Amino acid sequence: MRLYSLFALACLPLLGACQFLGGQSAPPAPQRIVWEQRPEVCPRERCSLVNVDTLKFADEPQLSALIEQTLLAMTREDADSALPASLRARGDELLRRQPEGWETWLQAKLADQHGDLLVVELSSYLYRGGAHGMPGRGFINYSRSQQRALQLADLLLPGQEAAFWQAAGEAHQRWLAAQQIDDPQEFRRIWPFQPTANIALLRDKVLLKYDVYALAPYSMGHPNLEIPYSRLRQILRPEYLPESMHGAAR
Structure with missing residues (x-):
């Protein structure tokens, strides 16, 4: 495996009953969804790839949609550019634009859950050539009772x-x-x-x-x-x- 691919894997760590808010039963375990896309045609040795390791919460569709939208935003090169509706569509777009040499790694992990909250960590690693890629991080603090992500305010x-x-x-x-x-x-x-x-x-x-x-x-x-x-x-x-x-x- 190439050096920057090894670094990409290293940049996607796993994070590892005290209740903050009582009365909430533990939610069902999320479904882990893992897939990888490569270009249909790439004659060179260093072909592009899109690797996704994400989560789907069957009982929290708002959270599942928010995870996908946040991961999509982490692939954005221009803050004002529109993004496709799904990670699959984004993968297709990236591989069409650059079939050789690019790598996009995206991951969502359940970092913690306690009381009313589900805390999801999001990780990205974008390699677009050069000595190394650019890793990114984000969190979603999701309130099950309010069915939304909580902001600092x-x-x-x-x-x-x-x-x-x-x-x-x-x-x-x-x-x-x-x-x-x-x-x-x-x-x-x-x-x-x-x-x-x-x-x-x-x-x-x-x-x-x-x-x-x-x-x-x-x-x-x-x-x-x-x-x-x-x-x-x-x-x-x-x-x-x-x-x-x-x-x-x-």
Whole structure:
């Protein structure tokens, strides 16, 4: 297997009963859907491919559709360009445009489920030639009771966005200290802290996963910042804190 294909596989990790919201039965396990497309005609050795490893939730069709749309958006080269209606159609389009040398890897994994929430991690790796491809990450925090994805504003108490990003900035400092960087001050100047949309509400912490080049050079991969729920009292809405913290959050 070629080096960049091996890197593509490495860029699609698996993430690994505390209830946040009571009264919800565990949802049925999602169906895993895996397929790969290659061009019908490619005379060269390095042919293009589209590899998809995704999920379908039989009891949550809105989530299934959202996963597909988010994966489709992760293949977009122009933020304003329209996308086909399905991943299969997108694969056909990419292989027609470039039958040689391109690789598109897309993956959706159930990162966590607790109480009312299903947390899905989305991964992409797009190789368009050169030394390496471009990996991407995203999360969907899906509320089963509301049948929609939750955004940061849905999770926070009113007026607490600045406090949330302050807590994230503290997590960034902890991450920097763990990297054992030779010149932390210069590193922070070149790679300053910034917010991210990639937020996962896991059962034991809030995880922020950054794209490559966001907080660090490509060689350092996707920085993960972890915020303990104990730091988010009076910041997160009580229903999104662990039950053991509900009294302290009031």
